[in-house]
Amino acid sequence: MEQAGATEESQATDRRSPLCTDAIWRLPVTVCRITQFLGERTAGALLERAIASTGDALRPSMIRDHEVVPDFRRSRSHQDFAAPELISAIDEVVEAVEHTLGVSCQYTEPDYTLNVHNDGDFYRAHQDSTAEFSPRRQLTFVYYLHRTPRPFGGGELRMFDAALPLHTGTTGKWQEHTWRDWEPEHDSIVFFRPTAWHEVRPVSCPSKAHADSRFAINGWLCSPDPANTRTRATRA
Structure with missing residues (x-):
């Protein structure tokens, strides 16, 4: 009887603590990557247009769209860079991307900039969208x-x-996170959820020449601005 009682007590303890208190749920982030996205001719023309963006067109890149913080992000951005051929190509694959990432981009509109990283430039770990910041980004x-x-x-x-x-x-400590690095391959594109944590690793560009930079068009598909929607409804 004494031995049976000890066994029952042990089983009760096991039922109360089925998991180790140090257990960590790890979930790999989903990324959609397409190589040779625009093709050699179109990508080459877009690259030349990016290289031609110099002088006052490029400004220090900001965080949260209004702060320049060199210790957190160092690069230059062209806010008015036009890449209609890229947006058209994205439209052709967005349905497959939606299915893979489990998002809906119906009625969204594009918002993007050209970002230029040269020697020593980087962007520390961040999210593109939170409940408080840019929640319209899908x-x-x-x-x-x-x-x-x-x-x-x-x-x-x-x-x-x-x-x-x-x-x-609650969210785990950074040292508990695993990661994967994606190469910035010419004429490739990646898609992911804006809530995913990501960063740009430091760039080494020995020539320091603008034309030798890492060029990237960073953008989002955003749900319509409610304010603009109300304005259109009022005018109608």
Whole structure:
């Protein structure tokens, strides 16, 4: 009888603590990547247009769309860069991307900039969208352009996997996260959810020449601005 009682007590303890308190839920982030996206001719023309963007067209890149913080993000951006051929190509694949990432881009509109990374430039880990910041962003895309052979090193897109402690329900520490680096290959594009944590690894560009930079068109498909929707309804 005494031995049976000890066994029952042990089983009760096991039922109360089915998981280790240090258990971590790890979930690899989903990324859609397409290579040779526009083709040699179109990509080459777009690259030349990007290289031609110099002088006052390029400004220090900002975080949260209004702050220049060199210790967190260092690059230059062209806010008014036009790439209609890229947007048309995205329209052709967006249905497959929606299905893969589990998002809906119906009625969205594109918003994008040209970003130029040269020697020593980087962008630390961040999210493109949160409940408080840019919640209209439904899908992130990054399209890469550069001279070949690649005249710079680094500049990988590091995508962090989710790491969630099961016993607290809060986001895990950064050292608990795993990641995958994606090469910034010319004429390739990646799509991912704007809530995913990611960063641009430091770039090494020995020549420091603008034309040898890591060029990328960073953008989002955004749900309509409610304010603009109300304005259109009022005018109608």
